[in-house]
Amino acid sequence: MSAGPLLELQGVAKRYATGRTAVEALRGIDLRVDRGEFVALMGPSGSGKTTLLEILGCLSLPSEGRYSLAGRPVEEIPADGLAKLRGEEIGFVFQSFNLLPRLSALENAELPLVYRRVGRGERRERARAALERVGLGGRERHLPGELSGGERQRVAIARALINRPRLILADEPTGNLDTTTGGEIMALLAGLHAEGNTVVVVTHDARVAERADRRLTIRDGRIAEDRSTH
Amino acid sequence: MGLLDVLRQALRTLAAHRSRSILTLFGVVWGTASVIFLMSWGEGVALMIDRGLMKTGKDMGQVWPGRVSEEFTPAADRRWLWFTDADIDFLRRRARLPELLGAEWWEWLTAARGPRSINADVRGVDPEVLAIRGVPVAAGRSITEADLAHRRRVALLGEKARQRLLAPGEGVGTRIRLGGQPFEVVGLLAHVGTQLSRDRAEIDEMIWIPITTAQTHFPAWWTDEPVVNRVLYRMRDRSLRVETETEVRALLAERLRVGATDEEAIGIFSSVEMLEEIQVDRIVGVLFIIAVTTLLVGGIGVATMMLDAIHQRRREIGLRLAVGARRRDILLQILLESLGITALGGVLGIGFGVAACAGLARLHVEDLIPLPVLRPGIVATAVVVLVFVGTTAGLLPASRATRVAPAEVLRNE
Numbered sequence: 001m002s003a004g005p006l007l008e009l010q011g012v013a014k015r016y017a018t019g020r021t022a023v024e025a026l027r028g029i030d031l032r033v034d035r036g037e038f039v040a041l042m043g044p045s046g047s048g049k050t051t052l053l054e055i056l057g058c059l060s061l062p063s064e065g066r067y068s069l070a071g072r073p074v075e076e077i078p079a080d081g082l083a084k085l086r087g088e089e090i091g092f093v094f095q096s097f098n099l100l101p102r103l104s105a106l107e108n109a110e111l112p113l114v115y116r117r118v119g120r121g122e123r124r125e126r127a128r129a130a131l132e133r134v135g136l137g138g139r140e141r142h143l144p145g146e147l148s149g150g151e152r153q154r155v156a157i158a159r160a161l162i163n164r165p166r167l168i169l170a171d172e173p174t175g176n177l178d179t180t181t182g183g184e185i186m187a188l189l190a191g192l193h194a195e196g197n198t199v200v201v202v203t204h205d206a207r208v209a210e211r212a213d214r215r216l217t218i219r220d221g222r223i224a225e226d227r228s229t230h
Numbered sequence: 231m232g233l234l235d236v237l238r239q240a241l242r243t244l245a246a247h248r249s250r251s252i253l254t255l256f257g258v259v260w261g262t263a264s265v266i267f268l269m270s271w272g273e274g275v276a277l278m279i280d281r282g283l284m285k286t287g288k289d290m291g292q293v294w295p296g297r298v299s300e301e302f303t304p305a306a307d308r309r310w311l312w313f314t315d316a317d318i319d320f321l322r323r324r325a326r327l328p329e330l331l332g333a334e335w336w337e338w339l340t341a342a343r344g345p346r347s348i349n350a351d352v353r354g355v356d357p358e359v360l361a362i363r364g365v366p367v368a369a370g371r372s373i374t375e376a377d378l379a380h381r382r383r384v385a386l387l388g389e390k391a392r393q394r395l396l397a398p399g400e401g402v403g404t405r406i407r408l409g410g411q412p413f414e415v416v417g418l419l420a421h422v423g424t425q426l427s428r429d430r431a432e433i434d435e436m437i438w439i440p441i442t443t444a445q446t447h448f449p450a451w452w453t454d455e456p457v458v459n460r461v462l463y464r465m466r467d468r469s470l471r472v473e474t475e476t477e478v479r480a481l482l483a484e485r486l487r488v489g490a491t492d493e494e495a496i497g498i499f500s501s502v503e504m505l506e507e508i509q510v511d512r513i514v515g516v517l518f519i520i521a522v523t524t525l526l527v528g529g530i531g532v533a534t535m536m537l538d539a540i541h542q543r544r545r546e547i548g549l550r551l552a553v554g555a556r557r558r559d560i561l562l563q564i565l566l567e568s569l570g571i572t573a574l575g576g577v578l579g580i581g582f583g584v585a586a587c588a589g590l591a592r593l594h595v596e597d598l599i600p601l602p603v604l605r606p607g608i609v610a611t612a613v614v615v616l617v618f619v620g621t622t623a624g625l626l627p628a629s630r631a632t633r634v635a636p637a638e639v640l641r642n643e
């Protein structure tokens with residue numbers, strides 16, 4: 001994997017139209033993230049962190065500006081291509097887990113493989129390995145409702161890494177968890193980074209951010225600070 | 231997504247909206263059962279009318295003599311007409327379109343057996359008439375050419391005539407009197423039932439004797455010739471009804487020296503014509519429309535339930551999109567779920583419809599109450615309509631599902 005920009009943003013803005021007024025969630029973001037970086041994204045509530053992460057994860061498109069992923073301008077990629085990107089190149093971890101409540105841990109973890117037309121047997125095999133990896137061996141058949149918050153987030157991480165994506169995006173993955181559990185989750189993400197993946201984590205917690213080698217602070221939709229710690 | 235996953239999800243959607251599912255499924259079940267039942271019933275009505283009309287004789291035409299119409303002669307000079315054996319012989323030699331031709335003599339006579347006496351509809355017939363009428367002989371024998379040649383005094387009794395005239399246990403071999411003359415019962419006719427014929431004459435009430443016997447023993451008072459009251463024929467081809475009538479009328483008109491198109495002089499009636507007039511297809515068509523509408527209403531139930539389910543599953547759909555589902559994967563999933571729900575109701579509905587038809591068909595009822603007649607084509611039609619309804623019902627929910635914006639629905643609640 002060659003070093004070079006994995007993500008590149010130029011003048012990215014995002015506007016939400018709510019009734020009569022429009023909210024400027026992002027106002028001109030210029031950012032470059034290289035392959036293999038571990039980035040923490042910080043900033044006050046409402047500053048636009050989630051909005052930025054959604055754009056990075058191709059879950060929404062910028063209102064203005066350019067965003068290139070692995071050298072390809074995202075706005076030029078057709079809808080099916082974006083779906084493929086989301087499924088194969090990007091692993092997204094949500095603050096609220098977003099597990100499907102009626103599917104078991106195993107079925108939740110294997111979901112991205114379903115849309116890559118991977119056979120059932122291989123799906124099971126890889127999902128089991130992914131759950132093992134996040135320390136949930138033996139919990140395959142549990143429903144999300146039967147798991148603790150930390151365990152749910154591990155399932156979500158297993159789901160995010162099952163396709164071995166190059167980019168892992170996590171939006172306050174420890175926000176709903178206690179400190180110890182949060183630490184374990186961060187250790188998992190750090191481990192993924194150590195394997196060469198690019199990781200971007202949104203967090204409010206300075207101690208969490210310390211694990212990253214680059215800290216971005218965003219205020220009012222603009223990047224206010226960009227510090228490398230290593 | 232495997233087909234099993236889709237079916238499982240369809241069941242989950244149903245389970246998640248329990249009371250609504252029951253109503254929705256009921257709508258589809260009811261609609262499907264209606265399609266099966268009403269269409270089968272329409273088939274039954276058609277068959278009943280056809281059979282009822284054909285009971286007097288399959289594809290039969292009846293010809294009777296009348297009066298010369300005013301169009302062809304001065305009013306004062308309108309003569310009454312009658313057929314004789316010679317006319318029938320002429321017709322037999324010349325007519326091409328009838329497959330069979332028979333002569334019938336007709337009179338109301340007193341029939342007596344011992345002290346019992348009834349007023350009976352007596353027909354003098356030849357074997358051709360019996361063949362055209364197609365009434366099976368239940369006991370004894372039919373009227374033969376030999377009976378005609380020897381002018382035998384033998385009689386066939388219709389079922390009701392037998393019941394009214396003979397004592398229980400009496401049958402073939404019984405001696406009766408017709409118009410004062412002794413006759414021997416040589417055959418009993420099978421039960422025919424109500425006919426839809428125009429003259430309302432019931433075969434079951436008739437007594438049949440050889441036409442030559444009738445002509446000899448009960449001669450006409452106005453002529454010495456052997457009179458024939460009616461000509462019966464079976465057309466070669468149902469679709470040639472008009473042509474056959476035209477030919478028969480023209481030939482008889484030539485013999486009787488009347489206008490070749492004088493419908494008053496030579497009256498012809500075919501039950502096929504009634505069948506054409508009743509327009510059975512329309513009855514069946516109306517029933518089909520009613521049934522399909524019922525099923526469409528069931529489809530609307532499926533659509534609204536699916537719409538509601540889509541709204542509740544926004545987050546799930548958003549997540550599927552986030553992990554790599556294409557819009558068309560979602561579209562297909564929702565369409566298949568809609569089809570799955572429809573199929574579930576459809577299978578139940580087909581079951582109920584078929585059971586209802588089978589149950590009713592087993593009942594023994596009067597001739598003129600139509601029973602459903604189930605044909606494989608009807609079930610196939612129901613399946614086609616179900617697939618259409620299921621797909622249509624899924625279209626709106628599916629297109630709404632593909633419009634879910636993942637970023638919006640996956641936010642923290």
Ligand SMILES: Nc1ncnc2c1ncn2[C@@H]1O[C@H](COP(=O)(O)OP(=O)(O)OP(=O)(O)O)[C@@H](O)[C@H]1O
Binds near residue numbers: 025048
């Ligand atoms: N769908 C939306 N419609 C309208 N406004 C929105 C929408 N989503 C976000 N916003 C607004 O955009 C701004 C940035 O929101 P965002 O969720 O990105 O903030 P955040 O930095 O993630 O905040 P937090 O730390 O609370 O999660 C906020 O002012 C928010 O109200």
Ligand SMILES: [Mg+2]
Binds near residue numbers: 049050051171
């Ligand atoms: Mg946020």
